[in-house]
Amino acid sequence: MSLVVLAVDDEPPALDELAYLLNADDRVAFVHRAGDATEALRVLRDTEVDAVFLDIRMPGLDGMELARILHRFARPPAIVFVTAYDDGAVDAFDLGVTDYVRKPVRSERLGESLRRVTGLRVTPPPQPAKQQDEPSIPVELAGTTRMLPRSSVRWVEAQGDYARLHTVDASHLVRVSLATLAERWADAGFVRIHRSYLVQLRLVAELRLTQSGYVVTIDGAELPVSRRHTRELKDKLIRAAKHDWTR
Helix, strand or coil, X not given: CCEEEXXXXXXXXXXXXXXXXXXXXXXXXXXXXXXXXXXXXXXXXXXXXXXXEECCCCCCCCHHHHHHHHHCCCCCCEEXXXXXXXXXXXXXHHHCCCEEEECCXXXXXXXXXXXXXXXXXXXXXXXXXXXXXXXXXXXXXXXEEEEEEHHHCCEEEEECCEEEEECCCCEEEECCCHHHHHHXXXXXXXXXXXXXXXXXXXXXXXXXXXXXXXXXXXXXXXXXXXXXXXXXXXXXXXXXXXXXXXX
């Protein structure tokens, strides 16, 4: 499938490099270019594109704000963030971006993004659109940015201004605070049990009192529960259990 794409970056050398790499891929039929978000919107007003490869930090309307506008299109293009920074990770997964590529851009990494975009274009969306775009968050894995589904996160541990996401078989450090994740993931069943821990409530195997206080067990790991969160956690576990009994 031949793709029509739009490359957006306010730095001419970076835009030239991105457009060159996109043009070099056989899946790309044409690359439109824009030096800022306003110019990008002019292109999108007159042309339908399959994907927008978008820098985040730009003067005026930045890449994140542009992505929110594109997300409201009747037929939104796939969005791939191309950035030197990782502090947009949380907002990126909220927007359901297709990929998150770190600069300097490598042709192989860009090829993987184009493969994902192509998959979206050739695969019709399920009807009805239930959980069509599972929330995910960009994480670094062996030098490559991957989109980690939120549903695979079992618990989260605060590490300064960062958070470590624990899955069944790995952990990933992301540049976002635990407080931010606690607020944004509350509707997905994540609850705060300690100033340093956030857990998926449905995965709590037990709440147990030890000599040093309460702990919860998830996947065999014991995580501390602070005194201020104990009562709320007990109530939520009881409500969850009653819901299961009455279903």
